[in-house]
Amino acid sequence: MNNTSRHCLSLLTNCKTLKTLKQIHASLVKTGHHSDPFFAGKLILHCAVTISDALHYACRFFLHFPKPDVFMYNTLIRGFSESGFPQNSVFTFIDMRRKSMVPPDSFSFAFVLKAAANYGSFIAGIQLHCQALVHGFDTHLFVGTTLISMYGECGSVYFAKKVFEQMLEPNVVAWNAIVTACFRCGDTKGARKLFDMMTFKNSTSSNVMLAGYAKSGEMELARKVFWEMKVKDDVSWSTMIVGFAHNGCFDEAFGYFRELRRLGLRPNEVSLTGVLSGCAQAGAFEFGKIFHGFIEKSGFNWITSVNNALVDMYARCGNVGMARLVFQSMPHKSVVSWTSMIEGLAMYGYAEEAVEVFHEMEGCGIRPDWITFVSLLYACSHAGLIKQGCSYFSRMKDVYDIEPTIEHYGCMVDLYGRAGYLQKAYDFVCQMPISPNVIIWRTLLGACSIHGNVELGEKVKERLSELEPNDSGDNVLLSNIYAVAGKWKDVATLRRSMTDQKIKKSPGWSMIEVDRTMYSFVAGEKSNKTTAEAYEKLKEIILTLRIEGGYVPEVASVLHDVEEEEKEDSVFKHSEKLAVAFGISRLCKGRVIRIVKNLRICRDCHTVMKLISKVYGLKIAVRDRSRFHLFNDGSCSCKDYW
Structure with missing residues (x-):
C-alpha cells in the first residue's frame, strides 16, 4: 500500500459526515482508487454502517460498481438490517443470489437473518433457514445463534429450541440467545430452566435473566437473580433501575439508583434515559423533575440522549413548556431531539408550533427521518390542517425520498377522518399501495364513531372482523355509533353477540x-x-x-x-x-x-x-x-x- 492509499484509508477511518465522505469519494475518483474493491468496500461500509444518514449514498455507489464482492453485499445487507427498512436486506440478499456469481458466507446469513428478526417476518426467516441448510451453514455456530435469535423475535420458541438442540457444541452466546428467545416468547419458566442448566455463565447470562424478568413484570424474581450475582456491572444496575421504573415502582427504582451512587458507581446513559422513559410512560412528573435536578447537578446534561429523554418526559407528563426549555438549552440536537419536540407539541394540538420547529430543523441542515414525518402528520391531524398534512405527505417522498410506511398512511386516514371527510378517508384506504392493517381500519372506525356515520361504520367493522374478529374495542365503537344514532335494537344485538362469544370490554384506567x-x-x-x-x-x-x-x-x-x-x-x-x-x-x-x-x-x-x-x-x-x-x-x- 503506497502513501496515497494510506492517506485515503486514514481519511475514511476518521470521516464522520456524509459531506466529508463525498469529498473523500471525489479524491478516490481522482486517484483511481474508487474502482479498487478494497477501497470501494471501505467506502460502502462507512456509508451503510458508520454514518447514520448515508445509506442511500451507499446504495447508489453499490449499483454503479461493476462487480461487487461478497463483502460489499454483506455490508449493504447489514446496513439495511439496522435501518428503518430491514426488509431491504432480504431483497439485497435475493439480488445477490440471482445476479452475482459470489456465494453467500456466514456473515451474509447472520446479517440477513437479523433483518428478518428486526421486522418480525417468520416466513422470510424460514426461507433463509432453508438457504442456510442448502449452503451448509446449518451447523455454523454464528449462523445457528442468529437463527435462534430470529425465531425468538418472530415468536417461535419451538423452532428456536430445535435449532439449539441441533447445535453440536453451543457456547455461552448460544445459551444466552436461547434464554432470550424464551423470554421473547413469554416462556419465563423455560428460560429459568435453561439458565439453571448452563454449565458456564457469564455476567451477560445473568443480565439476560434480569432483562427478561423485568420486561415480564417479574421484578421480585429479577431482584432475586440480581442479589445472587457475584459481579454486578453497569448493565445489571441499569436493568434493575429501568425495570422498576417501567413497572411503575419508582421508589424501588430510585432506591437502586441511590445504592448505585452509594457504592461509588457512576450511572450510565441507559439507566438515566430508562428512568426518564419510565416517568414519561406513567406520567410521574414530580419524580421526573427530581431526577432532572440530579442530572443537572451531576453534569449529565451534556449527553444528547439524556436531554432527548428529558424533552420526552416533560412533554408526556403535561409540561410542554419545560420540554421546550430543555430543548432550547441543548448543546447538540440530533434528529431524535427535533422529532421529540415536534411530537411533544403535536400531542397538545400545537400544530403551528410543531410546523415551525420542523422548518427550523430543515434550516439547520438536519435531515428528517420517517419518524419525524409521523410526528408532523400527527400534529396536522390533531389540528385539522388537511392541506398542510397532504403537502408534507407528498414532500416526504418527493423531497426526502422516504417511502411512506403503514404509520404514515394511518396518520393520513386519521387526518381525513377527524375532519369528517369519512368517504375520502375510506377511498384513501382502498387505494393504499400496501394492505391496510387493523390499526388503519380501527382509526377509520373511530372517526365513524366521532361523526356518527352508521353505514360506513358497519362496512369498516366488517373489514376488521375479517382481521381480528374478537376485538372488544371494535365492538364497543360500533355499539356507540348505534347508540348515538338511536338504533337500540342493533346495540342490544351486538352486546348479546359479545356476551355469547365471551368478548370482554377492556376496562378504562387512569393514573x-x-x-x-x-x-x-x-x-x-x-x-x-x-x-x-x-x-x-x-x-x-x-x-x-x-x-x-x-x-x-x-x-x-x-x-x-x-x-x-x-x-x-x-x-x-x-x-x-x-x-x-x-x-x-x-x-x-x-x-x-x-x-x-x-x-x-x-x-x-x-x-x-x-x-x-x-x-x-x-x-x-x-x-x-x-x-x-x-x-x-x-x-x-x-x-x-x-
Missing part, C-alpha cells in the same frame, strides 16, 4: 401522581380505601358542578333500556373522574392535576374537566390514548377537536 406515588383507578372497580375517598369527593364535586356550572351528564351512548339514574351512575364511574376527584382531595391548592388514561376521553368526562377547571379554579392535564388535553378556566387546549 395520577400524588406525593411521588402513582395511584391507579379502574372504571367500576370494587371499592377500597383509595377509591372510597375518590367516590366520596366525586359526589361532592358533581353536586357543585350541577349547582354552579349547570352540569347535565351526557348519556347518549349508555344503554337505552336502563333508568336515567343508572345511566348517570355509569358515566360517573369513569376512571378519569375518580382520578381528578382524588387529586382534588389530596393535592394542595395551586398544583396542576396530571392524569394519564389508557383510552380516549369521553365527551362527558371532557365536559366535567372543563367545568372543574372553571368552578374550582384548577389546571388539569389529561393524557389519553392519543393526545393531551390541558383544561384551564373552562376551556381545553384541544378546542373540542380531538
Whole structure:
C-alpha cells in the first residue's frame, strides 16, 4: 500500500459526515482508487454502517460498481438490517443470489437473518433457514445463534429450541440467545430452566435473566437473580433501575439508583434515559423533575440522549413548556431531539408550533427521518390542517425520498377522518399501495364513531372482523355509533353477540401522581380505601358542578333500556373522574392535576374537566390514548377537536 492509499484509508477511518465522505469519494475518483474493491468496500461500509444518514449514498455507489464482492453485499445487507427498512436486506440478499456469481458466507446469513428478526417476518426467516441448510451453514455456530435469535423475535420458541438442540457444541452466546428467545416468547419458566442448566455463565447470562424478568413484570424474581450475582456491572444496575421504573415502582427504582451512587458507581446513559422513559410512560412528573435536578447537578446534561429523554418526559407528563426549555438549552440536537419536540407539541394540538420547529430543523441542515414525518402528520391531524398534512405527505417522498410506511398512511386516514371527510378517508384506504392493517381500519372506525356515520361504520367493522374478529374495542365503537344514532335494537344485538362469544370490554384506567406515588383507578372497580375517598369527593364535586356550572351528564351512548339514574351512575364511574376527584382531595391548592388514561376521553368526562377547571379554579392535564388535553378556566387546549 503506497502513501496515497494510506492517506485515503486514514481519511475514511476518521470521516464522520456524509459531506466529508463525498469529498473523500471525489479524491478516490481522482486517484483511481474508487474502482479498487478494497477501497470501494471501505467506502460502502462507512456509508451503510458508520454514518447514520448515508445509506442511500451507499446504495447508489453499490449499483454503479461493476462487480461487487461478497463483502460489499454483506455490508449493504447489514446496513439495511439496522435501518428503518430491514426488509431491504432480504431483497439485497435475493439480488445477490440471482445476479452475482459470489456465494453467500456466514456473515451474509447472520446479517440477513437479523433483518428478518428486526421486522418480525417468520416466513422470510424460514426461507433463509432453508438457504442456510442448502449452503451448509446449518451447523455454523454464528449462523445457528442468529437463527435462534430470529425465531425468538418472530415468536417461535419451538423452532428456536430445535435449532439449539441441533447445535453440536453451543457456547455461552448460544445459551444466552436461547434464554432470550424464551423470554421473547413469554416462556419465563423455560428460560429459568435453561439458565439453571448452563454449565458456564457469564455476567451477560445473568443480565439476560434480569432483562427478561423485568420486561415480564417479574421484578421480585429479577431482584432475586440480581442479589445472587457475584459481579454486578453497569448493565445489571441499569436493568434493575429501568425495570422498576417501567413497572411503575419508582421508589424501588430510585432506591437502586441511590445504592448505585452509594457504592461509588457512576450511572450510565441507559439507566438515566430508562428512568426518564419510565416517568414519561406513567406520567410521574414530580419524580421526573427530581431526577432532572440530579442530572443537572451531576453534569449529565451534556449527553444528547439524556436531554432527548428529558424533552420526552416533560412533554408526556403535561409540561410542554419545560420540554421546550430543555430543548432550547441543548448543546447538540440530533434528529431524535427535533422529532421529540415536534411530537411533544403535536400531542397538545400545537400544530403551528410543531410546523415551525420542523422548518427550523430543515434550516439547520438536519435531515428528517420517517419518524419525524409521523410526528408532523400527527400534529396536522390533531389540528385539522388537511392541506398542510397532504403537502408534507407528498414532500416526504418527493423531497426526502422516504417511502411512506403503514404509520404514515394511518396518520393520513386519521387526518381525513377527524375532519369528517369519512368517504375520502375510506377511498384513501382502498387505494393504499400496501394492505391496510387493523390499526388503519380501527382509526377509520373511530372517526365513524366521532361523526356518527352508521353505514360506513358497519362496512369498516366488517373489514376488521375479517382481521381480528374478537376485538372488544371494535365492538364497543360500533355499539356507540348505534347508540348515538338511536338504533337500540342493533346495540342490544351486538352486546348479546359479545356476551355469547365471551368478548370482554377492556376496562378504562387512569393514573395520577400524588406525593411521588402513582395511584391507579379502574372504571367500576370494587371499592377500597383509595377509591372510597375518590367516590366520596366525586359526589361532592358533581353536586357543585350541577349547582354552579349547570352540569347535565351526557348519556347518549349508555344503554337505552336502563333508568336515567343508572345511566348517570355509569358515566360517573369513569376512571378519569375518580382520578381528578382524588387529586382534588389530596393535592394542595395551586398544583396542576396530571392524569394519564389508557383510552380516549369521553365527551362527558371532557365536559366535567372543563367545568372543574372553571368552578374550582384548577389546571388539569389529561393524557389519553392519543393526545393531551390541558383544561384551564373552562376551556381545553384541544378546542373540542380531538
